[in-house]
Structures are given as C-alpha cells and as structure tokens.
Amino acid sequence: MTEVTRPPARTGRRAPYANGERKRAELVDAAFAVFAEKGFQHLSIRQIAEEIGTSHTALLHHFGGKDALLEAVLVHREEREGPWRRTLLQEKGLLETVPEVMRHNAGIRGVIQLDATLRAEAVRPDHPAHAFILRRDQEIIASLRSEFEREIGAGRVAPHLDPAILARQTASLIEGVQLAWLYDESVDMAAAARHFLQLLSVPA
Numbered sequence: 001m002t003e004v005t006r007p008p009a010r011t012g013r014r015a016p017y018a019n020g021e022r023k024r025a026e027l028v029d030a031a032f033a034v035f036a037e038k039g040f041q042h043l044s045i046r047q048i049a050e051e052i053g054t055s056h057t058a059l060l061h062h063f064g065g066k067d068a069l070l071e072a073v074l075v076h077r078e079e080r081e082g083p084w085r086r087t088l089l090q091e092k093g094l095l096e097t098v099p100e101v102m103r104h105n106a107g108i109r110g111v112i113q114l115d116a117t118l119r120a121e122a123v124r125p126d127h128p129a130h131a132f133i134l135r136r137d138q139e140i141i142a143s144l145r146s147e148f149e150r151e152i153g154a155g156r157v158a159p160h161l162d163p164a165i166l167a168r169q170t171a172s173l174i175e176g177v178q179l180a181w182l183y184d185e186s187v188d189m190a191a192a193a194r195h196f197l198q199l200l201s202v203p204a
Contacts, residue, residue, distance in 0.1 A: 085101060102178075145166075157202060
C-alpha cells in the first residue's frame with residue numbers, strides 16, 4: 001500500500017501577521033485622510049491617533065513614530081497611483097496622459113490636498129517629507145523630460161523646444177493649477193493642461 005503523505009498541520013502563526021498587516025493598512029488609510037485635511041507638521045502622534053480613532057500606542061506599535069507613519073502614507077499613495085499613470089503613459093503618450101491625469105485628480109481631492117499641504121510644510125529641510133518630495137519631484141522632472149524627448153523625436157512636439165525646460169514648465173503648471181482648483185473647483189484642470197500642451201504640439 002502506498003503511504004499517504006499528509007500536508008503539515010497549520011500552525012496558525014500566519015494569521016496574526018496577516019491581521020497585523022491588515023490593521024497597518026487600515027491605519028495608513030485613516031492617517032492619509034487626516035493628513036489631507038489637517039496637515040502633518042503641527043499634529044502630535046497622540047492627536048493623529050485621536051483623529052484616526054485609535055491609541056497612540058497602537059500607532060507606535062505599527063510604525064514606531066510619526067515620521068515613519070508619514071512615510072508609509074506617501075509610499076501607499078505612490079503604490080496606488082503610480083502603476084495607473086505609467087500604464088496610461090505607455091498607451092496614450094504624454095500629450096494625452098497629462099490632461100487625463102488632471103481629470104482623474106479632480107475626483108481625489110483628499111490626495112491633491114495632502115500633496116499641496118505637504119509641499120508647503122516640507123519646504124523646510126528638517127521636515128520628514130522634505131527628502132521624499134524632493135526625490136519624487138526629481139523623478140517626475142526626469143520622466144517628463146524623457147517623454148518630451150520622445151514626443152519631439154516622434155514629431156508631435158516642436159523640435160526647437162528644450163525638453164528640460166518643458167518638463168519643468170509642465171510640472172509647475174500641474175502643481176499651480178491643482179492649487180488653484182483647491183481654492184475654486186470651477187477651475188477645469190484637464191482643459192488647462194490640454195491647452196498648454198496644444199501650444200507645444202506640431203499640427204497634424
């Protein structure tokens with residue numbers, strides 16, 4: 001008779017880990033909403049916990065401190081938004097992607113508000129998000145420059161234009177229009193982006 005080999009019995013050790021990860025994700029989502037509404041710099045870990053509806057000891061247990069919680073929120077945002085933007089860029093190209101992203105951003109006010117709030121607070125080099133935002137901006141500028149070089153090479157953007165300057169102008173336009181929209185939601189962010197990019201385009 002062939003001996004039947006039974007799978008090892010479950011120890012149940014993974015359940016607490018999975019539960020811990022789930023709880024951590026829930027806290028990151030809640031902190032994201034708090035930071036978007038109230039900022040970060042002037043909130044203590046106890047105040048953040050109170051806004052979230054948990055204890056400060058729970059936040060310390062999962063993140064170790066306020067700065068690590070902010071980093072988790074920023075990483076979570078990029079993990080959620082980044083793949084979609086990259087796919088859109090590959091499928092539609094830069095000239096169509098930027099207005100589409102702006103249209104999408106009009107539906108996620110909390111995200112845009114968090115970004116604008118952190119940008120204002122993190123100007124100071126000692127702010128925990130300063131290095132993160134600086135690095136992300138550098139990556140965005142580099143990506144935009146690469147995409148403009150591709151658009152120029154494909155004959156869709158005027159060849160006499162400098163892709164490095166275009167990258168900086170486009171990034172500044174996005175941030176400025178989004179800030180204006182936070183004050184006045186009648187601002188059509190997608191239309192503003194589309195009009196600017198049309199000025200750069202070579203007529204078909």
